[in-house]
Amino acid sequence: MMDKPKSLYLVKNSSGRTLHVWAASGDQAKRIFCKEYGIRPGDYWCGLSTLTARKLxxxxxxxxxxxxxxxxxxxxFIHGMLEIGAKAYAERGCAV
Known part of the structure; x- marks a missing residue:
């Protein structure tokens, strides 16, 4: 059995959060979105039925x-700068 080729999907929820996902189908892209953001796919208010997935x-x-x-x-760059700031803050004896 061959795997279906993956395409890039843009998945959105009703509040405007977006995620680009490589998936074999729109449903799979929605499930990946749910997993990424800790959402139960069957949730009535924010699960699969509330998401849109558009193949780019x-x-x-x-x-x-x-x-x-x-x-x-x-x-x-931003991650590195935050680490530098946290390290400097900790070296001053402040609680992180």
Missing amino acids: KPEEVKAWEADAEAERATYL
Whole structure:
């Protein structure tokens, strides 16, 4: 049995939270979203039935991949700066 090829989906909830997910189907993308944010898929108020999953077009995937490297670099920079700040705060004898 061959696995279905994965596509990039944009999953959204009703409050506007989004997540880009590589999945074989929209339902699988929604389940990954739920797992990522600790939501029970069967939850009436915020589970699968309340989510939307849109398969991105090839040009949208290329644009997302181009932006992903810059976003990762920004995340790593901010994470590093927060670690430096926490370490300096701890060295001063303050509780973290």
